[in-house]
Amino acid sequence: MTQSAKTEDDPPDKGYKRPARVEAQIAAVKNLAPVQLIERANMRSPASSEHLLPETLVYLTRRALKTGEQKVARVLLAELTERCFRVLRNRINADAYADRDTICEDIIGEFVVLFAKDCAGQKTPLDFYECRFNRAFRGLRIDHLRTEDVRKDHIVEMPTTRGAGNEDFKDDVAEIVVEALRAPPYQETAYIFSRIKDAVKALPTDLRDAFVLVRILGYKTHSKNPDEVTAAVRCKCSDRMIRYRLRQADAALAPLLEDLHDKS
Amino acid sequence: MTNPNQAKVRIPEAALYALATEREYPDAGLLEQVIRQYPGYAEALTTLAIELAVDALTPVADIVQEDDQEAIAPAVSRAMSRFENALFQEEVQSTGGAPFETKSAIAVATPVNPFSGLERPDVREYAKRIGANTLFVAKLRDREIDETTYTAGFIKHAADKLPVDPSVMAAHLAAGSIASAPALFHKAEEKPVAGQKQSFEEAVRSSGLSRDQQKHLLGL
Numbered sequence: 001m002t003q004s005a006k007t008e009d010d011p012p013d014k015g016y017k018r019p020a021r022v023e024a025q026i027a028a029v030k031n032l033a034p035v036q037l038i039e040r041a042n043m044r045s046p047a048s049s050e051h052l053l054p055e056t057l058v059y060l061t062r063r064a065l066k067t068g069e070q071k072v073a074r075v076l077l078a079e080l081t082e083r084c085f086r087v088l089r090n091r092i093n094a095d096a097y098a099d100r101d102t103i104c105e106d107i108i109g110e111f112v113v114l115f116a117k118d119c120a121g122q123k124t125p126l127d128f129y130e131c132r133f134n135r136a137f138r139g140l141r142i143d144h145l146r147t148e149d150v151r152k153d154h155i156v157e158m159p160t161t162r163g164a165g166n167e168d169f170k171d172d173v174a175e176i177v178v179e180a181l182r183a184p185p186y187q188e189t190a191y192i193f194s195r196i197k198d199a200v201k202a203l204p205t206d207l208r209d210a211f212v213l214v215r216i217l218g219y220k221t222h223s224k225n226p227d228e229v230t231a232a233v234r235c236k237c238s239d240r241m242i243r244y245r246l247r248q249a250d251a252a253l254a255p256l257l258e259d260l261h262d263k264s
Numbered sequence: 265m266t267n268p269n270q271a272k273v274r275i276p277e278a279a280l281y282a283l284a285t286e287r288e289y290p291d292a293g294l295l296e297q298v299i300r301q302y303p304g305y306a307e308a309l310t311t312l313a314i315e316l317a318v319d320a321l322t323p324v325a326d327i328v329q330e331d332d333q334e335a336i337a338p339a340v341s342r343a344m345s346r347f348e349n350a351l352f353q354e355e356v357q358s359t360g361g362a363p364f365e366t367k368s369a370i371a372v373a374t375p376v377n378p379f380s381g382l383e384r385p386d387v388r389e390y391a392k393r394i395g396a397n398t399l400f401v402a403k404l405r406d407r408e409i410d411e412t413t414y415t416a417g418f419i420k421h422a423a424d425k426l427p428v429d430p431s432v433m434a435a436h437l438a439a440g441s442i443a444s445a446p447a448l449f450h451k452a453e454e455k456p457v458a459g460q461k462q463s464f465e466e467a468v469r470s471s472g473l474s475r476d477q478q479k480h481l482l483g484l
Contacts, residue, residue, distance in 0.1 A: 016285070077347065082340045089335070101335055102393070108343045109427050116350035120358055128281040139284025142315045143275055146308070197321040212314045218292045229296055234310045 016131040054133035210245035289317040379405035393425040400471040413464040417484035
């Protein structure tokens with residue numbers, strides 16, 4: 001236990017800082033008696049002003065472990081773990097993963113071990129969890145699922161006709177999909193946006209990879225600069241293949257985009 | 265795009281969290297920046313970035329909430345057990361491999377029994393996961409099997425499915441045999457007696473397992 005507990009005066013490194021609301025909550029609860037902390041941890045409703053943020057729970061658990069408050073640490077960690085397990089069960093589709101509960105357990109098992117390592121003074125990514133818990137845990141979940149190898153490889157054969165590579169791209173597709181990603185659920189167009197998102201998710205893997213890399217992440221399909229990394233490089237295929245896949249993906253989404261135009 | 269070998273590779277933590285926490289989903293610039301630092305993981309990082317973007321397409325509000333306490337409570341209990349084991353291991357390592365003289369109040373005087381937190385339903389579930397039955401699990405729990413006869417493959421399998429680190433499972437199995445404290449899994453006439461150890465193969469053959477189960481376990 002070589003590390004001391006972090007305080008708001010000792011923010012996590014990596015250039016991240018705890019959000020102001022997390023700092024404020026830590027300041028408000030850090031001097032509570034153990035029994036009060038446990039009471040707060042058990043307040044489950046996120047709508048309650050007493051509800052502890054996950055970032056706060058990470059901070060308090062680390063501090064309790066390092067200061068030898070074992071009982072408090074266990075209660076806080078158990079609460080955090082239960083929340084994480086619920087998130088995982090809600091996020092991981094049981095239809096896609098027959099052994100969903102085992103996967104969920106593997107992930108939370110990996111997560112709790114970080115606290116043991118942190119307590120022993122090892123370097124862990126828990127600072128990320130103290131600053132941006134949801135993103136960090138989401139990264140852990142998605143990386144774990146990535147290794148489950150359930151991505152269905154799907155190769156679309158490209159027609160041999162040369163004309164296939166000469167059509168114009170739908171330049172507005174990227175803009176619309178990004179707008180769909182950010183659209184509040186109450187918008188009039190929310191239903192169509194939701195269908196666009198579902199359609200992107202349902203694309204065959206190779207079409208979806210090409211679509212996401214180009215339309216969402218912003219890669220170019222091709223470049224005259226040989227040093228520039230393009231979607232084709234990342235997908236390990238030819239420029240022509242990427243353009244073909246992109247066109248197939250655009251074509252799958254075209255009816256939805258027309259609906260959107262009709263609505264607006 | 266997916267190379268099966270790359271798909272199974274775990275991304276270094278620093279790369280994973282740099283990609284996952286900077287923004288809701290990474291853009292090409294961030295992904296390339298991380299790949300430049302970890303060029304050996306280019307394919308895995310690309311897949312992760314794509315999956316992060318696809319995941320962002322599903323807002324939390326769209327997800328059906330479930331509240332299955334029967335599934336949640338045992339899972340949390342097992343996770344906490346895993347935490348305790350990890351903490352114990354860290355203590356052992358930090359004291360230079362002296363497992364019985366640890367410096368924290370958490371450490372105990374004997375190796376952690378990774379089965380100690382399991383209730384009866386948990387044991388049934390675990391038995392199913394390893395491809396055995398509760399009688400066989402009880403033999404593992406109570407260390408009734410000669411530790412020198414286990415295969416490394418079985419120890420890893422048994423540990424992975426609990427889950428605990430294989431070294432924790434190995435330490436438990438290698439400790440002296442114990443009488444079954446709560447007679448949860450044995451009919452009276454079948455209760456094990458401390459000190460009489462079976463070989464791994466004998467334990468598999470005498471636990472009422474199907475031929476397929478025996479073949480699977482002995483083949484590990």
